[in-house]
Amino acid sequence: MRPIDALVNALPAGRVVTDPDVAASYARDRTFVEPGQPVGVVLAASRDDVVATLRWAGEHRVPVVPRGAGSGLAGAATATEGALVLSLARMTAIRELSPADEIAVVEPGVITADLDRAAREHGLMYAPDPSSYEISTIGGNLATNAGGLRCVKYGVTRDSALGLEVVLADGRVLHTGRRTMKGVTGYDLTGLFVGSEGTLGVITSATVRLRRAPAAPPATFAAEFGSLRAAGAAVSAIMAAGCQPSLMELLDRATLEAIDDWRHIGLEPGVNAMLIGQSDASDGQAAVERMERLCVQNGASFVAVSSSPQETEELIGVRRMAYEAKERLGACLVEDVCVPRSVLPEMIGAIEAAGARHDVRICTVAHAGDGNLHPVFIFEHGLAEPPASVWAAADEVFTRALELGGTLTGEHGVGLLKRRWLALEAGPVTREVQHGIKAVFDPLGILNPGKAI
């Protein structure tokens, strides 16, 4: 009997996929990273399935790669050769939604936008909204501590995670955190699991915080600038004026051209940056008008303002198209540096210089209010690896981000993709401590080995 047969026997019928072609379809995330061939895929439908899977994995020393929707951008869910893939995508129940306590208890396979929609029926919202929120899962968002467009106002996924149910590497079940808004009993295990990319345990349920949804639709502006630097200055002015945008996105010319080639948005020559901002405050229209004035004062050539939901959707729609538009241009190395907001223009300049020096096409969007930039390095489809020029340009971008007081990854995570740069940011003491923590939870090293730390 092969080891995998013992797992088939331990789980209800239909849970284990061993057909290599089907298994391979669960091996990738949204990066170019070539996965290894997994030994199989478990389609978990319950916590008990996860417990049985991890017990089997420990007994047979088989690495386990947990995954949600596979929409990650760092290779954290990429299967490694001979690993078992553990998909949580079928655990889709919203077990509880309490309007009075403003919390929900959800399984990891719930699609992020579905939870938000369920909350809106009660006048609430689930705030974290990665660009992938229509396809990504809460479990994946928790595993990567996903950010998103609204996090400039509402924080990242960790800020909405109150408590977790986690299956540990040896099959024991750990409950972390709480149902209350505050709590300080013991160490913050919830925060530790969020962003740990499946290397410490497998999340099988989460208690998350909901928030009051804004009463009125948000007011929105889109401003065009002749230079990224001018747009960056407008961002600084808007944040310093206390406008508290609920969204503040920056797109460069290369990104706008990619979108225009695809969807014909009527991009004018001379527009080298677009800034899109939103306020969902009760005085949002006034806030957006203030932001509009600050854009004009900082050199915007054109500003459109809207408070109708349809026009707003058009303005925001440009931003939501950005990643797909780039995927049409070639394979993408998507980076995710985050810098202190005041050096955003300088960081943009460094990205442009790196692209020019290494002759690499780079399209950049930024969650500008957070100082979080996504330079996307385009290269030829079909290559197993980005060419040396792309790695060299990426090297420069990371090095400069760290010099400017920034970080390698604002919201996508380390996964496989950023491990080559990890030592630039995390010194030996940090890495030793991280591996010490990993060993507490996973002494056999079966949980997503080679990722995150």
Add this chain to the structure above:
Amino acid sequence: MRPIDALVNALPAGRVVTDPDVAASYARDRTFVEPGQPVGVVLAASRDDVVATLRWAGEHRVPVVPRGAGSGLAGAATATEGALVLSLARMTAIRELSPADEIAVVEPGVITADLDRAAREHGLMYAPDPSSYEISTIGGNLATNAGGLRCVKYGVTRDSALGLEVVLADGRVLHTGRRTMKGVTGYDLTGLFVGSEGTLGVITSATVRLRRAPAAPPATFAAEFGSLRAAGAAVSAIMAAGCQPSLMELLDRATLEAIDDWRHIGLEPGVNAMLIGQSDASDGQAAVERMERLCVQNGASFVAVSSSPQETEELIGVRRMAYEAKERLGACLVEDVCVPRSVLPEMIGAIEAAGARHDVRICTVAHAGDGNLHPVFIFEHGLAEPPASVWAAADEVFTRALELGGTLTGEHGVGLLKRRWLALEAGPVTREVQHGIKAVFDPLGILNPGKAI
């Protein structure tokens, strides 16, 4: 040579206090808990002092009890017999305050309110404001993950902590986190240290997030109710209506009487609860008027509304007097349960019942918007231990809080005081994991042993 002499030699002159009477004055926090006699006190003035102290402690296997201002309410900074007390109160530099990036880099001994005042000079604020914020330190706030009055809107201390410099038990220096608003490189060590009560390392510097200070003074209301239950219903209505108060405090009759006895606030008969709320939003006056209406609809007998800073200070001043007023009544066992907001009235009922059943005077204030209650059990000054009736009443309160989906401690921490109840909330798997993490950072067990977990 005594072991302590080696420490005296290793540090600059004047850093080590060995006089037993002076040392004893650094042995207590604000609880009644009787400390042991420390072997000495280090008055650290730099990170290097902390490094030398921990190296010495490791070599001689001497437990170290870090402390800030000693204003804690759970015994986390209480000296144990034979321990070395490590005071960070002299490390008071605000090393950097960047208005553009909305961050500050501070030493642990900075008084919380001093940082807030320094930030206000730039139109910013440091949001976390435990009631003790005029005497407590940032280091102590971080060690306990302190909450406060404003955290109903701005979150707890952890939500403002971006990065830390920590001296580990063996004297190595660890840097956690970042200067950026977002970041997901590796595990969340910053969050892990916050709230760990000095059991994992000693914080010697913190990068904290500042926020835009509201442009106008807050609008404030104070409402009187005939019953706590009615006041609790008003809280629920206010939160459900999305009023987003920046402060929402509830005081019971026993607390109001204690304040009235001391400061003669003109407490009327029949007033059994007071609710004080604030909005610092740009439309704060309108928000407070909405809150006022909801109080009246829920049975308030009187509501005062103010937007003048002086009147506001008078209304809030009542709340700020609460703890001192109770200390005049006797020794205090201050508890800190937190429950889902919807069961706040039920929890209040359980506290009243426990007090009546065991004939214990209990005064309760609550950060009502968070569901965080501070029942203060009064007993005779001079007793070494609270009488059995107090422990029995506290037992009931904790048990009921957990039954209602709550937690033992919302913001004060476990320290020594709540360890007797810890097993009620944290199961064996949680405790084993916590102790495993502790061992990674402190294999010799010299850092504040017997606290927190």
